[in-house]
Amino acid sequence: MQRATGVLRILGSFTQRCAPSSSATPSRFQAMNSRRKRNSVRKAAAIEDLVEPRKVKHVTQAAAGMEEWIGSLNNAAIHMALDEFMRRPMVRQLAKENGINDKLFIRAFKSFREYCTPEDLSSVDPGLLILMSDISKGGKDCEMLYPFFLDHSKQVFPHLEAMDDLRIISDLTRPHNWYPEARSITRKIFFHAGPTNSGKTYHALKRFGEAKSAVFCGPLKLLATEVFNRTNALGIPCDLVTGEERRFAKDNHHPSQHLSSTVEMLSTQMRVEVVVIDEIQMLRDEQRGWAWTRALLGAAADEIHLCGEPAAIEIVKKLLEPIGETVEVRYYDRKSPLTIADRAIESYSNIEPGDCIVCFSKRAVFFNSKKLEENGIKPAVIYGDLPPGTKLAQAAKFNDPDDECNVLVATDAIGMGLNLNIRRVIFNSCTRQTELLPTYAALQIAGRAGRFGTAYANGVATTMRKEDLGTLKTILAEKVEPITNVGIAPTYDQIETFSFHLPQASFVRLLDLFVSVCSVSDHFFICTVYDMRELAVLIDQVPLPLKVRYTFCTSPLNTDDKRTAAVFVKMARRFATGQALTYEWLMDMLEWPPKPASTLSELSLLEQNYEVLDQYMWLSMRFPDMLPDEPRVREASKILDKMIQDGVEGFMSLLAVGPGDNSDSKEKRGSRSSEEKLAKLTGASEKPARKSSILEALLKRTDISEEDLDQLREELNKKKKKP
Numbered sequence: 045m046q047r048a049t050g051v052l053r054i055l056g057s058f059t060q061r062c063a064p065s066s067s068a069t070p071s072r073f074q075a076m077n078s079r080r081k082r083n084s085v086r087k088a089a090a091i092e093d094l095v096e097p098r099k100v101k102h103v104t105q106a107a108a109g110m111e112e113w114i115g116s117l118n119n120a121a122i123h124m125a126l127d128e129f130m131r132r133p134m135v136r137q138l139a140k141e142n143g144i145n146d147k148l149f150i151r152a153f154k155s156f157r158e159y160c161t162p163e164d165l166s167s168v169d170p171g172l173l174i175l176m177s178d179i180s181k182g183g184k185d186c187e188m189l190y191p192f193f194l195d196h197s198k199q200v201f202p203h204l205e206a207m208d209d210l211r212i213i214s215d216l217t218r219p220h221n222w223y224p225e226a227r228s229i230t231r232k233i234f235f236h237a238g239p240t241n242s243g244k245t246y247h248a249l250k251r252f253g254e255a256k257s258a259v260f261c262g263p264l265k266l267l268a269t270e271v272f273n274r275t276n277a278l279g280i281p282c283d284l285v286t287g288e289e290r291r292f293a294k295d296n297h298h299p300s301q302h303l304s305s306t307v308e309m310l311s312t313q314m315r316v317e318v319v320v321i322d323e324i325q326m327l328r329d330e331q332r333g334w335a336w337t338r339a340l341l342g343a344a345a346d347e348i349h350l351c352g353e354p355a356a357i358e359i360v361k362k363l364l365e366p367i368g369e370t371v372e373v374r375y376y377d378r379k380s381p382l383t384i385a386d387r388a389i390e391s392y393s394n395i396e397p398g399d400c401i402v403c404f405s406k407r408a409v410f411f412n413s414k415k416l417e418e419n420g421i422k423p424a425v426i427y428g429d430l431p432p433g434t435k436l437a438q439a440a441k442f443n444d445p446d447d448e449c450n451v452l453v454a455t456d457a458i459g460m461g462l463n464l465n466i467r468r469v470i471f472n473s474c475t476r477q478t479e480l481l482p483t484y485a486a487l488q489i490a491g492r493a494g495r496f497g498t499a500y501a502n503g504v505a506t507t508m509r510k511e512d513l514g515t516l517k518t519i520l521a522e523k524v525e526p527i528t529n530v531g532i533a534p535t536y537d538q539i540e541t542f543s544f545h546l547p548q549a550s551f552v553r554l555l556d557l558f559v560s561v562c563s564v565s566d567h568f569f570i571c572t573v574y575d576m577r578e579l580a581v582l583i584d585q586v587p588l589p590l591k592v593r594y595t596f597c598t599s600p601l602n603t604d605d606k607r608t609a610a611v612f613v614k615m616a617r618r619f620a621t622g623q624a625l626t627y628e629w630l631m632d633m634l635e636w637p638p639k640p641a642s643t644l645s646e647l648s649l650l651e652q653n654y655e656v657l658d659q660y661m662w663l664s665m666r667f668p669d670m671l672p673d674e675p676r677v678r679e680a681s682k683i684l685d686k687m688i689q690d691g692v693e694g695f696m697s698l699l700a701v702g703p704g705d706n707s708d709s710k711e712k713r714g715s716r717s718s719e720e721k722l723a724k725l726t727g728a729s730e731k732p733a734r735k736s737s738i739l740e741a742l743l744k745r746t747d748i749s750e751e752d753l754d755q756l757r758e759e760l761n762k763k764k765k766k767p
């Protein structure tokens with residue numbers, strides 16, 4: 045079914061309840077979702093909209109005897125010649141052939157006219173003046189101005205000169221040729237395909253353990269750490285590499301033959317026997333998809349083991365076709381049954397041990413936790429912003445049969461990887477941001493219920509509200525569409541060569557130009573460089589070498605929060621001065637030591653501080669000389685993680701204080717709407733209706749979310765503004 049857009053889609057979502065085929069992907073963090081949303085509306089701009097015209101200087105010294113040559117030539121005569129020149133179809137055609145389309149032509153011609161008609165004519169190129177003079181006397185045709193115009197245009201828009209080179213550099217049509225090490229091997233590719241909880245990763249890890257040398261590439265730090273711990277526990281020495289951390293089974297002089305890493309960290313130069321690439325369907329991710337494509341095409345191993353959704357099989361085969369590699373597919377069935385309940389939960393009194401309420405905003409997590417508390421249930425809590433230690437501690441508490449805490453409230457951060465003893469997954473809603481959940485995301489989340497080998501082998505999926513149950517059933521019954529396009533991203537070398545041809549362009553402009561000019565073949569899309577660009581904008585004025593700037597901009601920092609963004613800029617500024625980013629300097633900026641959280645805003649502040657420390661560790665891995673205090677910062681991050689853990693433990697008292705003022709307005713809206721929805725479903729007495737508009741009345745009668753309502757309002761306003 046085609047995805048309807050705008051108002052139609054929103055209205056459709058509550059009248060027909062059709063499940064659209066969305067491009068959203070399962071993600072860890074809510075923040076990533078919001079960024080993805082923005083990305084989905086962002087398109088590569090045309091190059092003519094990106095380039096800034098440069099001013100062309102006049103000659104400072106007039107040629108001797110100039111007056112004699114040009115005779116009675118004046119500005120009026122020049123304007124006439126130029127008007128005629130501009131009207132000639134041949135001129136437009138030649139311009140197009142030289143990469144000057146209509147839009148650029150107008151801008152270049154304006155500049156050319158200004159250049160040709162200054163107050164003092166003697167400052168114009170003498171050759172051009174003589175030609176003008178001849179044209180005005182009727183001795184030459186105005187089309188002869190073209191070489192001068194072209195030359196001028198290239199000075200105004202330097203990219204015109206380098207366009208052919210830029211196209212070659214930004215040709216991303218044959219990415220398999222970027223990995224000579226992998227291309228020197230005839231690799232065997234195995235695809236472990238199946239639904240969630242079918243033992244895909246289990247089987248791939250078996251080969252990982254048996255091999256003499258192997259790398260595991262996981263989608264998340266937590267998963268990579270789990271494989272690292274498990275492998276070492278089995279007596280196989282295994283190292284760990286994530287963006288922020290390098291751990292050795294022995295020490296850095298004795299690297300192990302086994303390595304567990306996040307997918308972005310895979311070295312395509314490292315030759316091993318086996319590489320496992322988990323969650324291969326993440327190829328379709330708008331932000332991170334490039335990392336899976338790179339791992340698939342670039343892993344230098346005899347055997348590649350891919351684990352993931354069957355929806356990725358065909359595209360993987362197509363990507364490997366030009367290399368001549370074939371894929372052996374191994375199908376698995378779910379190891380334990382998963383059923384969809386016939387009834388929604390409807391009331392918190394129906395919550396049972398082993399239940400997990402999955403929410404799509406932090407606010408909704410807080411809200412549901414509060415409601416559970418009011419019903420005498422103390423839940424474990426997991427959301428994306430929490431540090432790994434806290435997440436693991438909360439997961440362990442929930443999993444521990446002896447712990448009184450046996451209900452979990454989480455965001456879809458649990459959608460991938462964490463092993464949780466969930467019996468029943470309860471969807472708090474069927475929309476994420478304003479979009480209906482895509483089938484594959486809903487399947488991933490629902491699949492968390494009933495993990496093989498846990499206390500609750502038989503999983504159940506249901507919804508909080510009665511109205512959502514039908515929607516969930518429809519979504520889950522839809523076929524997952526095969527993946528048709530995978531992400532790809534430019535390498536640093538490509539950006540660097542690009543900058544060589546455009547030395548005046550800022551990094552932000554370079555990125556924009558690259559995306560505008562680059563070519564990709566069928567099956568690929570260029571991963572939106574939105575996150576990178578967002579960071580690049582922040583430090584565009586900070587004088588950093590290109591490589592440093594590029595590295596800073598590839599860091600996985602979430603800049604949605606202004607404070608974190610400000611710290612990022614300060615780090616870049618200090619780096620630019622050549623002074624080391626020391627522990628003392630960093631901690632001074634963060635006003636260390638932190639205070640334990642007594643409100644949700646304070647908890648959020650601790651989370652932001654944790655993100656800053658994480659950023660320090662990330663940069664420190666890449667610039668150890670400039671950020672020399674990684675060990676001390678890591679210690680501090682552990683303290684902070686513990687403090688956040690305590691904060692989450694005392695969550696209920698924080699909730700009692702109130703939501704604080706730190707959350708974004710979207711989340712506030714989300715909370716208000718869930719409060720209203722909850723009042724409806726529990727039959728709690730509603731406050732006198734604040735019926736300020738027909739739209740809000742609509743909201744009360746349907747299950748349209750407040751976010752949908754806002755969008756609807758915006759679209760209607762836009763319509764009104766249009767004549």
Ligand SMILES: Nc1ncnc2c1ncn2[C@@H]1O[C@H](COP(=O)(O)OP(=O)(O)OP(=O)(O)O)[C@@H](O)[C@H]1O
Pocket residue numbers: 238239240241242243244245246247351379461463491495496497
């Ligand atoms: N043959 C087996 N023997 C024992 N345990 C198994 C076997 N297969 C799977 N398991 C266990 O079942 C659980 C689920 O398996 P696994 O994580 O491999 O599933 P998956 O298909 O990768 O799921 P997901 O799509 O959620 O990643 C794990 O705890 C795993 O150790």
Ligand SMILES: [Mg+2]
Pocket residue numbers: 244245246322323351
């Ligand atoms: Mg798996």
